[in-house]
Amino acid sequence: MIAPNIYKPYLMRIEKITDEAPGIKTFRLVFTDEQEGRDFRFKAGQFGEYGVFGEGECTFCIASSPTRTGYIECTFRQAGRVTSALADREEGDLIGFRGPYGNTFPIDDWQGKNLIFIAGGIALPPLRCVIWNVLDLRDRYGDVTIVYGARTVDDLVYKHELEEWRRRGDVKLITTVDPGGETPDWTGEVGFVPTIVEKQAPSAANAVALVCGPPIMIKLTLPVLAKLDFTPDQIYTTLENRMKCGVGKCGRCNVGKYFVCKDGPVFTLAQLNDLPPEY
């Protein structure tokens, strides 16, 4: 064999399934081969191809922190063939995982900086990986601010972890729901994420902003950050594109001269501005 088969997945067992929100689940996956589990390393921002044998593979970020070894987590919404098959799985079932692929958030470069996480809906998972990575190494970083919103209270993911973050003294967490999405006992903000970010007015001094969400949320949040003097180099996001191989060969995720699976999924706004709007 000239090389190992890069399309052969790790065999993973679903250890825990959490229902996060309507249609959204989190899987905690452990390696069936314990040695592979011990050897596995990844960095914040990377993704994998999660596969149901017989149905196909799907791309999600690795939503757990690299500081926590022995398992990985992914969070997904049921949408098409593979995610529907995944949603049908039970704890104990076996699925495939290929990874880690893609580039990483340069969190080592951010030591000492203030971090602002801005996320909407199902787009919190890629940032959750970084958040826990940072919180597990808390004293290396400055202020940590999280602005997270969803359409309704029910649609918020990681509800228990939101509580954990809220109770910590070293994180500023602002949660919001769209107008009309609040419940009678909702104590968080009401308003679209970009509006809440504007209201919070985080300082751009010595700061990095990570923005993940539906295209419209990103589109409206970027001008807010610009007004707060964030430069394009200070703003990070993750791109999604249709993917199959995850290793830069099948051609699907090619946008401009970048391949989202190799040059991303993490991009700065400066890089995004360079890309054709084909994603």
Next chain:
Amino acid sequence: MEQRLLKRESVGQLFAKLADAGWRIVGPCRSGEAVVFKDVHAPQEMAADYVQTTLSPKSVVFPRYELLLRYRFEGKDVKIDDEQITVVPTVIFGLRPCDARSLAVLNAVFSWDYQDVFFKTRLENTTIITVSCTTSDPYCFCTSVNGGPGDPQGSDLLLTPFDADEYLVEIVTDRGRAIVDQAPELFAPAAGGEVNKVRVLADVPVRFEMSRLVECLPRVFNDEAFWAEQAMRCLGCGACAFLCPACACFDIQDEADRQGGVRYRCWDSCGLSLFTLHTSGHNPRTTQGQRWRQRVMHKFSYFKDRLGTIACVGCGRCSRSCPADMNLAEHLQALAETSA
């Protein structure tokens, strides 16, 4: 480069020697109106009197359908059978210099950081015996993309037909030498110094200046109307990509029943609208103009930027077979002539 002479009538004996030594030989054969690469045992099986084959030889190293892995279901358990690839040493005989150059383009993709064991194994076990072009047709444009009708790049042996009964043989690589060594008696020394093959090679006029094209492309990118106009007659099928020796895009799919199944890959094309369709229903490239632009930009701009080579060898197959007569060289000419 070391030169020999091989009589045309000796090719049969060469094939026999190679077959005895366990080689598989693939050559161009008629298939209805088309000329495609098939397993051959004797030269008579091969097609004559054609300028270029319909299908490229890329399926020898990158089959249109290829298993990536197999799996079995045993109750709740899944057993993955790693697809071991075994390849018989193969000779591709009779491809053109443009096709020989295309292998480097495919290799660039399949070796980019991650080594694709399927492609690499097949390539490792393939020897390229190219036949130079003594004729061309209006669709050929190898000379516009840094190639030529007698270009040895990518070949192990380059044969140029002389005088109806003889080939000039140029031994380009050690792998080519290994073929000659299988039947050295068939390869006579080229008498009296270097034979100049230029006089028998086809004349392939340059259609556009590559440097000008590469310079124009990023500038024209945002001109949606320009691309829409070029693609107006394009029907959005995958013929150009599938016939192209330098196109490597593929789809990965699973097929299984209750006992188990396979994960395979098959050829895919950026010209098909499904290529970039997200499960959400969003499609970054909704119009054929955007998809046409992607094809051209990928081959002549992005690929060059990332992997150092143009992903086109000017074989003309896309244009010869296009049901809508898109004609790539014509479009590239128009692109290269756009002003600043």
Next chain:
Amino acid sequence: MDALRNKARDLLSDGSVQVVIGYGPGSVPDQARAVFLRRPEQVGALFFDDRCHQNLAVYLTKPEVKALGKPAIVGTPAILRSILQLAAENQIADGQVLALGVDGDGRVTELPDFKSIEDFLAPLPADLSPQEQEQLARIEAMSRSERWNYWIDQLSCCLRCYACRAACPLCYCGRCAVEANQPQWIPVAPHPRGVLEWHLARAMHLAGRCVNCGSCAKACPLGIPIHLLTQMLSQEVAKRFGLQAGRSAKREYVLGTFKPDDAEDFIR
């Protein structure tokens, strides 16, 4: 030729159409290609002779062409039959397309609505050409196993490039059946079973709808005679149900119609 060009010039000049879809010079002298003329001064590119056999009706459902505005289209019999079938399937509204019927003497007839197209086609031969009949007869004469071997052999080269689908004026579905993946009704793979399922599904989806233009086979880069599959089904539908696609703008889709006096009684 002049009649066609003059007509096209007039139509574009007075704004009665925004685009003339016709044939212009192709890559090589014996080839024509589709042209989309927007301005009167472009009509010199138009010609019409026996090089003109691509079915241009395929462009009438292409979004980028529809966006150009009201089209006039050179109307060979195959194109006119396609327009009527598209009309029968509610893909074109009456009066939305101006067909330019062309005959062997170079005369151009404006066909502004479906009735005029039906009348224009009425005297023309409706059946397959003798050559096409002969090809079908040759296969019909084979035994079942000979026929099976013939088709498995012919289809063995198929790459699933979908040039056949792309060239067919009646394959206008925004989402082709093969693109459905929940479940994957038709395998994507170009293995023998996948190829067979694709072509059989396509032939069935065209049963009673195919206008016998032969574009699918002309488009196939490998020259596989897949038009024989759809043409054979056309003949079957004509024989058994007395219906033929492309004769009328009134919808009569055999697979979607049930009549109480149908011969089949399994559905009762």
